[in-house]
Amino acid sequence: MNLRDQPALECVQIGSGERNSIAQPSGFQLDRRDFLKVLGGGLFVCLTHSSGWTQETSRAFVGQELPKDLGAWLHIAADGQVKVFTGKVEVGQNIRTSLAQLVAEELRVPFDAISMVMGDTDLVPWDMGTFGSRTTPTMGPQLRTMAVTAREMLLGMAAERWHVDPAGLTAANGKVADQGNSRSLSYGELTGGEKLVKIVSSKETLTPATAWKIAGTPVPKAEGRDFVTGRHKYPSDMTWPEMMFGAVLRPDGFNATLQSLDTSAAEKLPGVKVVHDGDFIGVVAPDAFSASRALRAIQAKWNVPTQPSNQGLFEFLKNNPETGGDSQQHVSGSVAQAMADADLKLEEHYTVEYIAHAPLEPRAAVAEWNGDKLTVWTGTQRPFGVRDELMQAFHIPIAQVRVIQPDMGSGYGGKHTGEAAIEAARLAKAAGKPVKVVWTRREEFTWAYLRPAGLIEIKAGARRDGTLVAWEHHNYNSGPAAIATPYDVANQVIQYHPAKSPLRQGSYRGLASTANHFARESHMDVMAHAVGMGPLEFRLKNLTDLRLRAALQTAAEKFGWGRSKSTPERGFGIACGTDKGGYVGTCVEVEINPASKKVRIRRVVQAWESGAIVNPDGLRNQTSGAIVQAIGGALFERILFADGRIQNPHFAAYRLPRFSDTPEIEVILIDRKDLPSAGAGETGIVGLAPAVGNAIFAATGIRLPHMPLAPRGGVLNS
Amino acid sequence: MLMEFGMSEFVLNVNGARVPVNAPAEETLLSVLRNRLNLTGTKYGCGEGQCGACTVLLDGRPTRSCMTPVSAAANAKIVTIEGLEQAGKVSPVQQAFFDEGAFQCGYCTSGMILRATALLRETHSPTEEQIVAAMDGNICRCGTYPRIVEAVKRAAQLPTQGAGR
Numbered sequence: 001m002n003l004r005d006q007p008a009l010e011c012v013q014i015g016s017g018e019r020n021s022i023a024q025p026s027g028f029q030l031d032r033r034d035f036l037k038v039l040g041g042g043l044f045v046c047l048t049h050s051s052g053w054t055q056e057t058s059r060a061f062v063g064q065e066l067p068k069d070l071g072a073w074l075h076i077a078a079d080g081q082v083k084v085f086t087g088k089v090e091v092g093q094n095i096r097t098s099l100a101q102l103v104a105e106e107l108r109v110p111f112d113a114i115s116m117v118m119g120d121t122d123l124v125p126w127d128m129g130t131f132g133s134r135t136t137p138t139m140g141p142q143l144r145t146m147a148v149t150a151r152e153m154l155l156g157m158a159a160e161r162w163h164v165d166p167a168g169l170t171a172a173n174g175k176v177a178d179q180g181n182s183r184s185l186s187y188g189e190l191t192g193g194e195k196l197v198k199i200v201s202s203k204e205t206l207t208p209a210t211a212w213k214i215a216g217t218p219v220p221k222a223e224g225r226d227f228v229t230g231r232h233k234y235p236s237d238m239t240w241p242e243m244m245f246g247a248v249l250r251p252d253g254f255n256a257t258l259q260s261l262d263t264s265a266a267e268k269l270p271g272v273k274v275v276h277d278g279d280f281i282g283v284v285a286p287d288a289f290s291a292s293r294a295l296r297a298i299q300a301k302w303n304v305p306t307q308p309s310n311q312g313l314f315e316f317l318k319n320n321p322e323t324g325g326d327s328q329q330h331v332s333g334s335v336a337q338a339m340a341d342a343d344l345k346l347e348e349h350y351t352v353e354y355i356a357h358a359p360l361e362p363r364a365a366v367a368e369w370n371g372d373k374l375t376v377w378t379g380t381q382r383p384f385g386v387r388d389e390l391m392q393a394f395h396i397p398i399a400q401v402r403v404i405q406p407d408m409g410s411g412y413g414g415k416h417t418g419e420a421a422i423e424a425a426r427l428a429k430a431a432g433k434p435v436k437v438v439w440t441r442r443e444e445f446t447w448a449y450l451r452p453a454g455l456i457e458i459k460a461g462a463r464r465d466g467t468l469v470a471w472e473h474h475n476y477n478s479g480p481a482a483i484a485t486p487y488d489v490a491n492q493v494i495q496y497h498p499a500k501s502p503l504r505q506g507s508y509r510g511l512a513s514t515a516n517h518f519a520r521e522s523h524m525d526v527m528a529h530a531v532g533m534g535p536l537e538f539r540l541k542n543l544t545d546l547r548l549r550a551a552l553q554t555a556a557e558k559f560g561w562g563r564s565k566s567t568p569e570r571g572f573g574i575a576c577g578t579d580k581g582g583y584v585g586t587c588v589e590v591e592i593n594p595a596s597k598k599v600r601i602r603r604v605v606q607a608w609e610s611g612a613i614v615n616p617d618g619l620r621n622q623t624s625g626a627i628v629q630a631i632g633g634a635l636f637e638r639i640l641f642a643d644g645r646i647q648n649p650h651f652a653a654y655r656l657p658r659f660s661d662t663p664e665i666e667v668i669l670i671d672r673k674d675l676p677s678a679g680a681g682e683t684g685i686v687g688l689a690p691a692v693g694n695a696i697f698a699a700t701g702i703r704l705p706h707m708p709l710a711p712r713g714g715v716l717n718s
Numbered sequence: 719m720l721m722e723f724g725m726s727e728f729v730l731n732v733n734g735a736r737v738p739v740n741a742p743a744e745e746t747l748l749s750v751l752r753n754r755l756n757l758t759g760t761k762y763g764c765g766e767g768q769c770g771a772c773t774v775l776l777d778g779r780p781t782r783s784c785m786t787p788v789s790a791a792a793n794a795k796i797v798t799i800e801g802l803e804q805a806g807k808v809s810p811v812q813q814a815f816f817d818e819g820a821f822q823c824g825y826c827t828s829g830m831i832l833r834a835t836a837l838l839r840e841t842h843s844p845t846e847e848q849i850v851a852a853m854d855g856n857i858c859r860c861g862t863y864p865r866i867v868e869a870v871k872r873a874a875q876l877p878t879q880g881a882g883r
Contacts, residue, residue, distance in 0.1 A: 092823025092860050220819060227824030228812040230759020230799030234825060237758035245753065288753045289745040360763045360771055360825045360859045409761070409825030410860060441764045617819055621862065625822055628861025651768035651857070659850045662863040 043153065043191040045146045045198045046073035046125075070125040071142045074103065074150060080174050080188030082107060082114045084143060087127020088135045089119035089381060090407040091415075093681045094618035095135045097222040098215075101614060102140050105215040106147035106207055109174040109187065116222070119383045119405030129382035131413060131507055133580040133679025136614060140677060141206065148204035157190045209612035209673035216673075218617030234409050235379035236364035236438045243366065245288040246427035246435040247295045249281040250447060253304030253644030254503070262299040269294050275430040282423060284431040288438075308502040309642035314351050314455040317477040322498035328480050333491030335459075338470035342461025344530045345470075349457050350519035352478055352707040353638035354450040354503055358656060361409020362444035367424035368434040373400050378421040379408035386418030393422045394429075412629070413507035414448060445649035450639055451508035452501060454478020456519035466531045468542045473520065477501060479512025482579035482686070485520060487542040503641060509626070510682040513579040514633060514689065518707055521575035521690030525697060535574050535694060536561055547583045547609055550670060552576040554607035555585030558668050569594055570602075571699025575690035581678025582610040583670075586627075586687025588663070590695040597716040599709070601631060601663040601692060609670035610678040616669055619680055623667045626684030631657040634689035636708050655713070728792045732757070733801025739788070747791045748772045748783035751798060759799035759828045763857065770856030773829035774798050780836040799828035802835065810876035811835050811869070820869040822860035830856050834870045843874050 048070050075083045084103050090096040100114040107114075117123055119130075127139075151171050158176035159166035162183070170177050177184040209216060226232035251258070261281065263274045271286040272294040281298065285291035308316050321327075339345055365378035374396065380386045383403040390401045403421065420437050428435040439447070454477045461470035471489040477499035484494055496512075508514075528538035536556050543549055556562075556574060566572050569592055576585040589603040608623045636655050640647040648654045689707055696716070697703050710716050724742045731737075732755065741750050751757040751774070760783055763771030767782040774783045775797040783791075802809040808816070811834050821827045830853065837844060837852040844852070849870045858866065 092821075092825075094822070220816075221821070224816055224819070224821075225808070227821050227827050228808060228815045228831060229803060230757075230828045232824060233758065234761075236762065237752075239756055239758070287741075288749050289742055358859055360769065360823070360857065361761070408823065410823035412859075438762065441766070621819060621822060621865065624864060625861035628863060629859070650766055651764045652766055656857050656859060657861065657863075658857060659854045659863045659867070662850075662861075665864055 040077065041192075041195045042078055043076040043150060043194060043196045043198070044073065045075075045150045045153070045200065047071045047142050047146050048199055048201045072125055072139065072146060074143070074146045076150060076187050076191050078188050078192035080109070080113060080186050082109060083117055084114060085117045085124040086139055086143065087119065087121075087124045087384060088139050089130045089383065089405045091130065091381060092410045093135075093622060094221060094615065095130075095139075096407065097219055098136065098614045098618055099139060099143055100222060101215045101217070101219055103143050103147045105212055106144045107151050108171040111214055111219055113174055118407075120402070121383050121387045121404070122402040126384050129385055129416060131381055131416065133582065133682045136610075136677050136679045137581060140614070141203075144206050145200060145204045148206060149198060149200045152204075153196070153198060154187055154190050157194075158185050161185070161190075209677075215614050216612065217615070219615060220617070233406055234361055234364075235366070235377055235406050236361055236409070238366040238377045238406065238436065240366060240368060240434040243434040243436055244284045244286060244427070244431050245291040246282055246284045246424060246431075246437045247291040248423050248437065249283075249295060249298055249300060250443065251304070252302035254307060255644060256302040256304045259301040259303050260299075265299070266294040266297040269297065273431060274298070275427055277426065280426060282427050284427045284435055304644045307644040310353075310640055311642075313453055313502070314476070316502065317453065317455050317499040318497075320500040322500050327498060328483075328496045330484060330492060330494040335470045335472050335491045335493045338491035339459065339461045342469050343464040344527070345459065345461045346523075346526050346530055347457070347459040348523055348526060348703070348705050349455065350515075350522060350705045350707075351456070352454050352515040352518065352633075354453040354505070354641070355508075355633050355637045356445055356450055356639055356654060357412045357414025357448070357508060358444070358651075358654070359410040359412060359414055362439040362441060363415065363420035363448065364436070364438040365418075365420040365424040366434055366436045367421065367428040369425070369428055369432075372396065373402070374425055375402045375404065376421045376425055377404045377406060378418065378424075379411070380405055380415050380418060380421070381411045381413070382416050385416065386421050389418040389422060390425060394425065412509040413451075413511065416507055417449070419447065441651065442649045445639075445654065446646045449504040449506035451511065452478045452505040454512065454515045456515060458519055458523045460523055460527050462527050462531050464531065466533045466538055466541045468527065473516070475512065475516060475519075478515040481511045481516065482513035482577065483516045486545050486548050486578050487524070487539070488544055489542070503639070509629065510579065510685045513577070513683060513686050514630070515707070517575070517577040517686040518689045518693070521577065521687075522693050522703070522705060525573070525690070525694040526703065534562065539574075539576065545578070547672075548576055548578050548585075551583040551585035551607045551609050553585070554668055554670060555587045555605050558607070558666060559587035559605035561587055566695070566698035568592070568699055571695035571697070573691040573693065573695025573698055575687045575694060577683070577686045579683045579686065582608065582680055582683035584608055584683055584687045586691040588688065588691040588695050590692060590699065592696070592699050592716065599635065599692075599696060599714050599716055601635075601661070603664045603666075604688065604691075605666045605668070606684065606687060607668040607670060608680070608684055609672055610680045611675035612673045612677045613669060613671045614677050616671070619669055620667050622680055623669070623684040624665050626682070627665055627667075627688055628657050628662055630685045630688035631661055633707060634692050635661075635710050635714050636712075638708050638711055661714075726789070728788055730788070730792060730796060731794065732796045733798060741788050743789040744787050746784050747774070747786040747788050747796070750788045751783060757798050757800055761825055761828060763826070763829075768855075768857070769826070770829040770833060771826050773832045773856065775832055775836060778836065778839060780833045797832070799831060802831065809835065810878065811838065811873040814869040814873035814876060815866070818865045818869040818872060820862055820865035822862055826856060826858045830858065830866055834866075834873065837870065838874055844870065846871075
């Protein structure tokens with residue numbers, strides 16, 4: 001099995017060791033009559049994956065169901081405004097802008113003519129969720145295909161009206177023009193009196209990136225003004241008349257059982273209602289202050305069982321395999337034989353700790369019951385997943401649940417689940433009014449899920465001339481993303497070992513790609529030094545992947561790699577990697593204070609390539625942001641836990657990267673207009689940690705195999 | 719006047735308007751702004767003064783509204799993100815954040831803009847070191863710090879308007 005071809009499905013992994021199967025697309029509610037009623041006529045194009053619907057066009061609706069597996073749809077109204085409907089969500093990664101650019105490009109309309117309707121389960125087609133860097137490579141081409149189809153239809157409609165050959169017409173700027181006869185019709189004029197539905201499944205000929213005029217340009221963030229004026233409504237900002245505020249009583253620790261409960265004091269508070277239903281204990285109150293006061297007034301005693309802690313965590317992960325987990329193994333050649341024949345053999349154990357996503361907006365939801373119909377506004381990367389959770393929690397059919405995802409205060413893989421949505425819905429049901437639940441920072445740290453901790457054992461063998469001959473890589477618990485080596489090694493054993501995680505774990509930006517790259521790229525550095533080669537030279541000797549070579553060499557060149565020698569106070573490090581269609585090369589300079597041993601990252605140069613660039617400004621922002629976020633996991637972020645409790649569930653004790661931690665950052669984007677666009681939200685995070693570790697080694701001669709590298713405030717152990 | 723259990727009546731000066739509000743004296747200004755006055759541009763991030771998402775100006779001083787009881791704000795001029803626009807025109811700091819694209823999810827942006835506004839009122843042309851020092855208490859989890867620094871520098875170059883930046 002070629003591990004590098006495995007899609008990033010592990011990103012939907014939620015919970016302690018469990019692997020969620022991906023839900024099948026659920027049926028869509030509206031038939032096409034309803035649709036056009038909602039949209040008020042015009043041209044409606046939708047995309048299906050099943051070929052049975054190929055090229056169906058209809059002007060006579062008989063109320064048939066639409067195909068069940070629609071990927072997206074697009075509507076052009078009589079005023080020429082274009083609405084694009086997708087289940088993907090905007091969480092700060094800027095797809096509301098970049099997807100609209102792609103549609104505008106293919107439809108030949110101005111960017112401002114497009115509005116994106118996203119993440120509303122009653123309005124948009126089913127979507128698995130926004131993760132795994134899948135939006136650009138999968139939703140992008142779907143939307144473009146629909147837009148091309150719409151454009152072709154509009155050309156055809158104009159040709160029909162003018163009784164000319166459509167080949168002589170052009171579409172541009174929201175109009176079809178007949179240059180020969182100096183006449184034009186706007187898209188609105190063409191679609192105004194129509195009620196047209198077209199269903200497409202075939203791949204249309206898309207405009208090549210070399211000819212892009214709107215895609216490929218640095219269009220500013222859609223609705224950007226609302227973010228600087230405070231007008232944008234995040235999930236936690238949603239407010240409704242009569243809305244009550246809810247809060248949920250949390251156990252004293254994980255896996256705790258309730259020993260005793262006294263809610264009488266809370267119930268005496270004015271306007272407060274206590275909701276106790278099985279394991280669920282919550283309160284509703286007319287205002288947020290009263291809700292939290294009521295929660296504090298509840299007397300509860302819990303029995304918290306003895307549980308693992310950070311002490312011995314990695315032995316625990318190695319010794320507690322998840323039976324029935326999807327262990328993946330890749331074997332080529334004979335590692336045993338190659339290791340026996342190798343001139344140099346080195347082994348190292350690398351570890352990564354649990355870390356938190358810490359999205360600045362914690363989980364939040366407002367739930368409203370209107371009779372039997374439940375509507376929830378919540379922050380999630382999987383609105384349809386949350387809809388399923390609500391259906392199960394309340395035993396209600398699909399038609400009775402609507403989940404709406406306002407563009408949220410980010411997720412980084414941390415908001416795949418619908419806890420706050422279910423809690424708000426439970427409380428709203430009991431209160432008979434809409435209820436808002438906003439998690440506290442402590443709740444977000446404790447009751448969400450974490451990036452998995454992991455142990456990675458690597459053994460490698462090389463010949464004296466620097467040729468890698470054997471590579472063995474075992475990852476316990478953290479995951480299989482980017483576990484395969486991109487280097488040319490004839491003999492390999494590469495295996496992911498799922499483990500029973502003591503803490504609830506799940507997706508994260510890049511997920512295991514960070515851990516696997518940290519271990520691999522650190523070990524590449526180990527091997528380079530062992531064979532007496534420079535780290536760049538050694539990598540290039542064992543690397544034929546042209547895209548990765550280009551990213552690595554571009555970063556090295558812009559950084560001025562090799563121009564200065566590391567000293568005990570200043571170290572240079574390099575790393576590279578690839579995952580999910582993105583290629584990254586990273587060079588860093590670290591400074592180590594000789595007295596305090598504090599590490600400071602001074603400079604980062606990162607080259608990034610993910611095919612044709614859709615929005616260079618958004619991509620630069622994502623890449624730079626990934627570097628900054630990576631600083632935390634590389635140097636100081638880690639979850640401390642014992643006795644079923646998170647011991648540092650707040651920002652004073654869980655340090656996040658700040659302004660003063662931020663180095664000089666130079667991002668070089670490699671625009672491959674000849675290659676399809678890949679997603680870029682995640683893989684930009686993987687190069688920093690190994691490059692920093694390698695730079696620290698270059699300065700000090702000390703190999704740090706444990707992330708975070710300097711957990712005590714960025715200070716190295718001496 | 720005691721309205722009900724623990725409630726007091728305050729008249730707050732918010733964005734130039736006198737706003738009566740009933741709240742317990744110990745309720746945070748953040749909670750009052752967001753949950754009683756529906757001024758949701760001010761954000762909750764941590765509740766312990768560590769992230770700066772809740773930053774507002776109290777008599778011009780950048781203040782963590784999550785750590786400030788409403789009673790302590792009753793006699794101050796409170797400026798929130800909603801109060802920076804004048805006559806439909808965004809402030810220079812807001813404009814500069816927009817121009818630099820100095821946000822991703824944007825959740826920290828209100829607090830960043832208010833902290834930067836206070837900085838530029840005190841220090842008209844801050845150095846990069848001064849910007850970093852002033853802003854270091856504000857967290858952007860998306861990591862847009864370099865752009866925010868550029869936005870503050872850009873705002874320092876823009877002409878001030880009306881009551882200031």
